Amino acid sequence: MRKCAFLSMDSLENFDCYDHLLFNPLADKGWAVEEVSWRDKQVDWNQFEVVVVRSPWDYQKDPEAFFKVLQEIDRSTARLENKLDLIKWNIDKTYLRDLESRGIEIVPSIWEDTFSIEQYPRFFEELSSSEIIIKPTISAGADDTFRIKRKDHKQYTDQLAKLFEQRPFIVQPFMPHIVEEGEFSLFYFGDTYSHTILKTPEQNDFRVQEEHGGRLKKVEPEKELRSLGQEILEQLNPAPLYTRVDFVRTEQDSFALMELELIEPSLYFNMDPESPQRFAEVFHNWVQGSN
Known part of the structure; x- marks a missing residue:
């Protein structure tokens, strides 16, 4: 069996993850899959032919450390999917x-590097919206995401100032x-x-x-x-x-x-019963085509 790692996190206990539905279809194609935490410093990435980034849903807490792990995988003999250049581009919402x-x-967007109490009220004007969404440019799972109504915006000022003091963020109108x-x-x-x-x-x-x-x-x-x-x-x-x-x-x-x-x-994969087989087929041909 050829070895493939699904890059994950230490525990998925409080998350809904459906990647296990791929294990049997991939095994039928000759692939043994192992879920590996990106925080595991002992793993030898060279033992895998392919490492697929799948469920590291805590990476936003330390994106620099996460990216260093991806670079380490990319330097190994393992094939990283998706590619490092794509991930580097996609990791920031810019x-x-x-x-x-x-x-x-x-969605109309305002991009800010730091939070300014003085500039904060103008977001509603610029976006012509009485309700806005503010979230970090590097985020996942709706972490640190705020839905703010104009009439209530002052109650969020201190929290936003602290959270985005030195953290870029994006502002968008709430989409009804x-x-x-x-x-x-x-x-x-x-x-x-x-x-x-x-x-x-x-x-x-x-x-x-x-x-x-x-x-x-x-x-x-x-x-x-x-x-x-x-x-x-x-x-x-x-x-x-x-x-x-x-x-x-x-x-x-x-x-x-x-x-x-x-x-x-x-x-x-739980929403389409044919999707696990579809992924396994594409994955196998994808790797075969590169060899």
Whole structure:
């Protein structure tokens, strides 16, 4: 059996992870999979033929240490997926600016390096919104993400000033369709479209992650949504083994890019019974084609 590592974290106890659904389909292709924490300093990466970054959902707490581990893997004989250059670009949400400059519609965004109490009120004016979202440019799982109404903004001032004193962040208008309809996620393995799900937050929340009570439903994407996902996929170089593209519907009935996930997205293999086999097929051919 050929050896593959799924890069994970010390414990997934409080997370919903579906990567185990890949173990049997990959075994049928001759691959033995081992989940390995990125914090394990004793692991010899040379023992694996491929290391797939899958569920290191605490990397945002120490992104520099995480990236050093990825560099170590990249220097080993193991093949890293997705590629280091892609991860380096995707780890900071400023990649959204790059995609916007290439004609991709994103959620309107303000980018700040440090928090200013004096400038804080202007976010509502610039975004023409009575409600905003503030989150770090390096984040995962909705950590340190705030939904703030204009009338309540002063009560967050001290917390934001402390959290973003020396930490870049992004400000966006709250998108009503997140709660009215949900967030669409399209999944690709290589250049193969796999499936789409709609994630909706629980009542009185805006976070769509399962850990925060989000609900999932498999859907058939509209033609425009499929086209947008494909357009973004074709702009990525080097090509990713896996891609998740998150969209929200705008008030103008277009679709705006929320996130492009190339590092550690849940791929929701539980929502499409054929997706584990589909991934295993693409993965095996992907590695074979490079040898």
